[in-house]
Amino acid sequence: MTGVRVAGVGLTHFGSHPERTGRDLFAEASERAFADAGVDRTDVAQLNYGNFMGELSEHQGHQGPLMAEAAGLTAPATRYESACASSGVAVREAVKDVRNGEADVVLVGGAERMNNLGTTGTTEALAIAADDLYEVRAGMTFPAAYALMARAYFEQYGGSKEDLAEIAVKNHDNALENEFAQFQKSISVEQALDAPTIADPLGLYDACPITDGASAAVLVSDEYADEHDLDAPVAITGTGQGGDKMALQDRRYLARTPAAEYAAAEAYDDAGVGPQDVSVAEVHDCFTIAEVLAIEALDFYAPGEGIGAAARGETTRDGDRPVNLSGGLKAKGHPVGATGGSQIVEMTRLLRGDHPNSDAVPGDIGVTHNAGGTVASTTVHVLEVDE
């Protein structure tokens, strides 16, 4: 089995670009990835592409071949849809195909266009990642679903809105120097606490924004990297995926995410590392409480102990294990189908030293955690510097 290297990565600016099509966004991200990789497009065996709401936002299904065209490829292309974990799943399948010898070079990534739908349209589109019969028809939105999890967490383990606000403040601070981030603006705990309520106990600053954007990465086998003398020091050494019941009401836990626990355990085992070896993480903080659930699922903290990590300075940029140095979904933005791929992009840059926050990375092993729905789908990847 061959190893898998990240030869090149690319992002668009994450933000509000309502007049830009998905194909234009992905063309830009993939162009950057190829320029970074120094890989010939004709060597690409396949495109693994993540997208969630293309039918609703762009009246566009069958986006695989369309995005291959946008990237200048003639290779076969497949769209992966797993809600907000769409491109995380695309990455995982790419890793498997490179490892098993099916492909030496895979372009992987994703794109989402959301702002053209407006806030209500986006709220409605995102809701289709929940159970239509038993959740959406009871008025559940995604902020409401995470609010239900936040309340359940507070009841079971304790914690406060202030603890959540500290996470938002941290992630905004991390995004200040990230040119691709939607919000390069710091906020205070007081601002976060004074923001309008979306679904209590979550307010506006507990939620990620509505974002347009694309991500792309060129993954290659060790042999291809050697043969072509590529400068590709970062390898994806572990991959894991977990699933859970679709509806929150049908889960064993309301304040834990077993799908992510499973994905993390599988990815650690695959890479031959443990949570204690990980020095930096990019996690799926679609809402502030989601970051808490993520760092507990990754086994950095026992259940109930992750809530104060940001307030205690343990996950901040000068902490022992910084989380979301990119700004996370909260400040970097969350173009749903692009997010899992963007975490690979950001982690690669953080580990190889060309990210504005690379100086805050205390080691050479990182993990990415990408969750779909209310964590009914999750992928976790381990990335390591391997010169």
Place this chain on the structure above:
Amino acid sequence: MSDQTGEDERVRDEGYDDLLDAIESGEGYYLECPEGHGSLPPRRVCPHCGATDLEEVALPETGDIETYTEVHVPAPSFADDAPYVTAVADFGGVRLTGQLRGSEAEEIEVGTAVAVGVGESATTDERVLVFRPA
């Protein structure tokens, strides 16, 4: 199918609509497998163990609120309903998600006993699972 006004009527969802009918007439139920796992219709196999012999079991008259939220930014189909409270309540064999009505937000606590019924969305007139303090 369209009615005279040209508005689409929602197609009946067998299983789900059957359950709402039953709850409306005070005969709510859920499905139970031989291992005692509960689930909601429509269902051909137990989602927990794959057993295929599922039986209808009476839904307990009251459940306990396990978690809740007051929603201020609604989906479009509940635009005129906001703010409203969505809750998950534990009925023993199953949990249900519904809108809590007949209670002020500040009066709600985790553990509050509720009965389940069927109401309507003020926005669309569609049926909604509703909880009321028991």
